[in-house]
Amino acid sequence: MTVLRWLRSGRVLAGLLAVALVLALAVLAPAIAPHDPEAQDLTMTLQPAHLGSAYPLGTDALGRCVLSRLLFGARLALSVAIPGALGAMLLGAALAYAAGYLGGRTDRLIGRAVDAVTLFPPLILILILVFALGAGPTNLVLAIVLVDWTRFCRVLRHEVRVVVQRDHVAAARLLGFSHIRTLAIEVVPATLPLLVTLLALEMGIAVVVEAIVSFLGLGVQPDQAAWGQMIADGRTALHQAPANLLAPAAAILVTVAGFNLLGDGLGRKLAARLVEDRA
Amino acid sequence: MARLAPCGRRLLAIAQRLLAIAQRLLTVLLLLFIVLRVLPADPAAPAAEIGATRQQTSLDEALPMQFAIWLGWLVQGDLGHSSHLDRPVAGLLAEALPATVELAILASSVAVLLGVAGGLVLFALQWGGWQGTGGRGTGRRGETRAALAETGTMLLMSIPAFLWALLFILVFGVLLAAMPFTGRLDPGLSHPFITGFLLLDTLLVGDPRAFLSAARHMVLPAVALGIGFAPLVMRVLRASLIEAYQADYILQARLRGLSEEQVLLRHALGHAALPTLGLLRAQCGLLLGAAVLVEVIFAYPGMGRLLVDAMRNTDLSVIQGVVLAYCAVVLSANVLIDGLHLLLNPRPRAR
Numbered sequence: 001m002t003v004l005r006w007l008r009s010g011r012v013l014a015g016l017l018a019v020a021l022v023l024a025l026a027v028l029a030p031a032i033a034p035h036d037p038e039a040q041d042l043t044m045t046l047q048p049a050h051l052g053s054a055y056p057l058g059t060d061a062l063g064r065c066v067l068s069r070l071l072f073g074a075r076l077a078l079s080v081a082i083p084g085a086l087g088a089m090l091l092g093a094a095l096a097y098a099a100g101y102l103g104g105r106t107d108r109l110i111g112r113a114v115d116a117v118t119l120f121p122p123l124i125l126i127l128i129l130v131f132a133l134g135a136g137p138t139n140l141v142l143a144i145v146l147v148d149w150t151r152f153c154r155v156l157r158h159e160v161r162v163v164v165q166r167d168h169v170a171a172a173r174l175l176g177f178s179h180i181r182t183l184a185i186e187v188v189p190a191t192l193p194l195l196v197t198l199l200a201l202e203m204g205i206a207v208v209v210e211a212i213v214s215f216l217g218l219g220v221q222p223d224q225a226a227w228g229q230m231i232a233d234g235r236t237a238l239h240q241a242p243a244n245l246l247a248p249a250a251a252i253l254v255t256v257a258g259f260n261l262l263g264d265g266l267g268r269k270l271a272a273r274l275v276e277d278r279a
Numbered sequence: 280m281a282r283l284a285p286c287g288r289r290l291l292a293i294a295q296r297l298l299a300i301a302q303r304l305l306t307v308l309l310l311l312f313i314v315l316r317v318l319p320a321d322p323a324a325p326a327a328e329i330g331a332t333r334q335q336t337s338l339d340e341a342l343p344m345q346f347a348i349w350l351g352w353l354v355q356g357d358l359g360h361s362s363h364l365d366r367p368v369a370g371l372l373a374e375a376l377p378a379t380v381e382l383a384i385l386a387s388s389v390a391v392l393l394g395v396a397g398g399l400v401l402f403a404l405q406w407g408g409w410q411g412t413g414g415r416g417t418g419r420r421g422e423t424r425a426a427l428a429e430t431g432t433m434l435l436m437s438i439p440a441f442l443w444a445l446l447f448i449l450v451f452g453v454l455l456a457a458m459p460f461t462g463r464l465d466p467g468l469s470h471p472f473i474t475g476f477l478l479l480d481t482l483l484v485g486d487p488r489a490f491l492s493a494a495r496h497m498v499l500p501a502v503a504l505g506i507g508f509a510p511l512v513m514r515v516l517r518a519s520l521i522e523a524y525q526a527d528y529i530l531q532a533r534l535r536g537l538s539e540e541q542v543l544l545r546h547a548l549g550h551a552a553l554p555t556l557g558l559l560r561a562q563c564g565l566l567l568g569a570a571v572l573v574e575v576i577f578a579y580p581g582m583g584r585l586l587v588d589a590m591r592n593t594d595l596s597v598i599q600g601v602v603l604a605y606c607a608v609v610l611s612a613n614v615l616i617d618g619l620h621l622l623l624n625p626r627p628r629a630r
Binding site: 010011112115116117118119120121122123124125127128129131132133134204208211212215216217218231235238245249252253256257260261264 | 303306307310311314315318319430433434436437438439441442445449453563564565567568569571572575586587590591598602605606609610
């Protein structure tokens with residue numbers, strides 16, 4: 001029922017469509033890409049975009065197919081963003097439930113850890129973690145998890161503190177529910193909508209982080225198709241082949257806007273429902 | 280005695296704050312040490328002269344000892360030596376830190392200006408203007424317009440700073456050729472160095488041509504960086520305006536016969552100052568992170584570009600120094616904003 005109501009919101013629907021489109025293209029990339037994204041054709045460098053030709057979006061400076069690289073770039077972006085955001089959510093949420101539910105010393109300790117990490121500008125900490133761990137998508141995911149769990153932890157801990165004060169939680173404890181059972185039945189469901197919203201927003205953030213890291217050439221191998229790397233390369237050939245820069249830029253926009261609309265729409269529905277509940 | 284007691288309590292409070300700051304600084308150092316010295320299998324391995332780097336960074340000692348040695352150097356003000364640029368890191372930072380802070384301050388000003396303007400428009404759209412808002416009363420049309428405006432700001436927020444930067448270069452730099460977009464000064468102009476803040480320095484030496492050139496070079500990077508944060512200011516402003524117009528003091532101000540403009544400027548906007556400050560405090564780190572790529576794209580000689588170059592050349596001392604400087608900037612901004620908060624908000628002061 002709730003899902004149906006969410007779908008009626010234009011924002012959620014638009015966000016869902018954009019995300020589903022990017023996800024489908026990423027999954028189907030090997031099947032629908034016209035060329036091998038890493039295959040170079042040095043006789044056909046910097047071709048402008050021309051629908052109907054062998055290279056619909058043109059080629060880059062090494063004669064690689066821009067459309068194919070765009071599709072495989074979506075694969076890389078989502079394969080960093082989805083596990084990165086999920087991992088950050090799991091770590092952040094686990095610590096937030098522990099801190100918010102147990103309170104006391106655990107709460108202070110976890111709060112200290114959040115404070116320590118957030119003293120670093122998040123992107124800077126991700127960059128030096130990637131530098132220390134070595135390049136590659138797996139390490140980038142790890143870096144995102146190690147930094148962005150704080151986003152979840154901070155917001156969610158506050159929410160958990162509020163929920164824990166409610167009567168139904170006290171009632172569950174009085175009935176003799178264990179801590180784990182109280183958390184699972186009474187606390188977690190109450191915070192789930194917030195968690196989903198944060199998750200969608202975090203995926204958008206992670207897509208941007210992946211683009212920035214690959215723009216700087218620090219995240220992935222130089223051969224691998226990545227939106228950030230395509231933008232960095234496309235800058236040098238703006239006059240001959242503008243699609244080299246515009247296509248990945250548009251792809252980032254659609255993906256991030258999709259996740260943001262989804263998260264924001266869900267959040268707003270959530271806020272509206274919270275108001276209704278209180279009335 | 281009765282008069283001395285509050286003074287002593289205040290000193291104690293200040294001492295506690297300083298202690299907390301020192302504690303956070305130490306945590307930053309420890310985390311940085313762990314990330315850069317403990318995580319990599321051999322931090323000196325990729326460097327060109329392994330022997331020299333190892334000796335210089337005391338990598339042969341046990342880890343706790345290394346940390347202690349590093350702290351000792353930092354206390355003496357020694358940030359190390361860049362192996363790639365062959366210059367002391369402190370000197371590099373003296374040039375790059377003010378440049379980044381200058382960019383961040385200008386970008387925040389852009390964000391606040393655009394955000395306040397946009398927030399007022401958004402508020403006016405939803406509530407049909409502040410004239411005649413007697414608390415509640417937003418029509419169906421107002422709601423639709425507000426929803427559209429909010430979706431619009433949401434889409435604006437989805438554009439990362441580096442895409443704004445590229446867009447501005449494309450439009451104002453290349454197509455219109457109206458604005459410079461590399462470096463900080465036109466070729467042929469000299470860079471005076473007094474405080475490190477170029478706009479201030481060119482004014483101090485009284486060189487209007489250099490000042491104008493520096494100002495023109497700042498426009499695109501500052502707007503590109505600031506514009507992405509404007510929608511956040513906009514939302515905070517709109518929310519606090521709505522809250523303010525439901526409060527009794529607005530009614531009182533109206534009853535005192537103040538005009539709607541006076542009510543807005545003196546009372547309603549003032550209500551938004553504290554949440555906006557809080558937003559700036561929370562977003563400071565994000566702004567600095569976004570600035571990294573903006574600096575790289577505009578060839579702006581700040582800490583972000585220094586950091587990226589150092590990472591490409593595995594210049595460990597520079598990376599350490601720059602990240603430390605970033606944390607110092609975040610920490611100082613936090614302390615500064617907390618101070619402003621206390622000045623503007625009398626409530627916690629009384630306690």
